[in-house]
Amino acid sequence: MHMMVAKPEQWVKPMAVAGANQYTFHLEATDNPGALIKDVRENGMKVGLAIKPGTTVEYLAPWANQIDMALVMTVEPGFGGQKFMEDMMPKVQWLRTQFPSLDIEVDGGVGPDTIHKCAEAGANMIVSGSAIMKSTDPRSVINLLRNVCSEAAQKRSLDR
């Protein structure tokens, strides 16, 4: 679950009870990320930590060894159909270099035209709304997104 909410602390238990297996919250929305990470784990869920475009990756870095997934927003949170922010890719690259086995997600404006940039930067989890929903062939778009990410990951592991 990507909790794009204020006060993410209050939804941990309800989401766990509802059956969520991962709880992603925004770093900007909490004063105590360490306590929230602990609470999510104690409630049996994986931890995702998201940053908005205006938040530098250095704020996320201290928590990276304690989380399962880092989410780099590639649009301002709010709604689908926005333009992909390519200038977020250095954040993804930096995280991939520093934390080779961390799951890194990108969300916003990701589709066939932008997936190569995301995958080459090191993203391995993709949120794609409009590009899939507005396609006449959603299955092939999903396959393309998946294949581009897998090929880039395979290349990275060969290069290591």
Ligand SMILES: O=C(CO)[C@@H](O)[C@H](O)COP(=O)(O)O
């Ligand atoms: O929730 C958000 C942004 O607030 C994203 O999850 C977008 O909704 C993804 O949609 P596209 O940008 O792919 O259309």
